[in-house]
Amino acid sequence: MPNSRKPTWDPQQYLRHSGHRTRPFHDLLARIPDLPARDRPARIADLGCGPGNVTTLLAGRWPGARITGFDSSPEMLAAAARYAGPTPGGGSLDFRHADAADWVPDEPFDLIVSNAALQWVPGHSASFAAWTGALTPGGTFALQVPGNFTSPSHAILDDLIDSPQWRPRVGPHARRYVHVLEAWEYLGHLTDLGCEADAWETTYIQLLRGEDPVLDWVKGTALRPVLTALAEDEAARTEFLAQYRDLLRKAYPPGPHGTVFPFRRIFALGRKPVG
Numbered sequence: 001m002p003n004s005r006k007p008t009w010d011p012q013q014y015l016r017h018s019g020h021r022t023r024p025f026h027d028l029l030a031r032i033p034d035l036p037a038r039d040r041p042a043r044i045a046d047l048g049c050g051p052g053n054v055t056t057l058l059a060g061r062w063p064g065a066r067i068t069g070f071d072s073s074p075e076m077l078a079a080a081a082r083y084a085g086p087t088p089g090g091g092s093l094d095f096r097h098a099d100a101a102d103w104v105p106d107e108p109f110d111l112i113v114s115n116a117a118l119q120w121v122p123g124h125s126a127s128f129a130a131w132t133g134a135l136t137p138g139g140t141f142a143l144q145v146p147g148n149f150t151s152p153s154h155a156i157l158d159d160l161i162d163s164p165q166w167r168p169r170v171g172p173h174a175r176r177y178v179h180v181l182e183a184w185e186y187l188g189h190l191t192d193l194g195c196e197a198d199a200w201e202t203t204y205i206q207l208l209r210g211e212d213p214v215l216d217w218v219k220g221t222a223l224r225p226v227l228t229a230l231a232e233d234e235a236a237r238t239e240f241l242a243q244y245r246d247l248l249r250k251a252y253p254p255g256p257h258g259t260v261f262p263f264r265r266i267f268a269l270g271r272k273p274v275g
């Protein structure tokens, strides 16, 4: 039967490449303007917070802030729970279940940020009006999403998923990550909503180490729907991974220093005007 289940997440697998995965968040953070000064702690939402390591970086930049990470994965929320509680700067971190597909802020936020998550949310730009509408004057909405869906790693995966052997097993839902807009489209949406917008893209030339490192990378992200679909059939899962691994080895041959895995990412932010 084709799969229609939501992908399950594996925080340990995802965190195996946390250095490369965290760098774009630092780059996004560097472009977020200071939050509006208030007579209360800054209020921050991290949408699709994952295992919470990136959420803690927000507490580093805004030590007194009250920060809530939202995620739809029980596995990720369980991993994030270790960071919950007061922060050294006098703020707090907590984590809650929410689906970004229908999340509507129920209080004003000074910052709503989403890192490497909205690619899993079809039509997410339709929520921008509600999200930027919930910002305090001078507050910011900021996002980063992968923009590498035409790269060999994804093109090969798509071809395998669509092949006569695998399509009946994994189904079209395994390709649910193609919901990303181009940087200029995000810029347009946020400007239309009255925000001062900024958008850009960066291709990181990542050097990965170890055996089959690109396969190891996608096991934490783009492969989640396939791994979920084949969770109860170990033989099929092993065969799918072997076929994908062999194709990836040709597309990303190891070099003398490791395997070069270019990764394009898209960034956008919109600041609500003060006046």
Ligand SMILES: C[S@@+](CC[C@H](N)C(=O)[O-])C[C@H]1O[C@@H](n2cnc3c(N)ncnc32)[C@H](O)[C@@H]1O
Pocket (backbone or CB within 6 Å): 009, 021, 025, 047, 048, 049, 050, 051, 054, 070, 071, 072, 073, 076, 098, 099, 100, 101, 114, 115, 116, 117, 118, 120, 121, 221
């Ligand atoms: C690639 S991880 C990114 C985690 C974290 N933001 C980071 O930068 O490390 C993607 C996260 O998005 C979450 N996610 C996917 N679809 C979601 C949805 N509809 N609502 C909320 N979270 C979602 C997943 O559970 C996962 O934790």
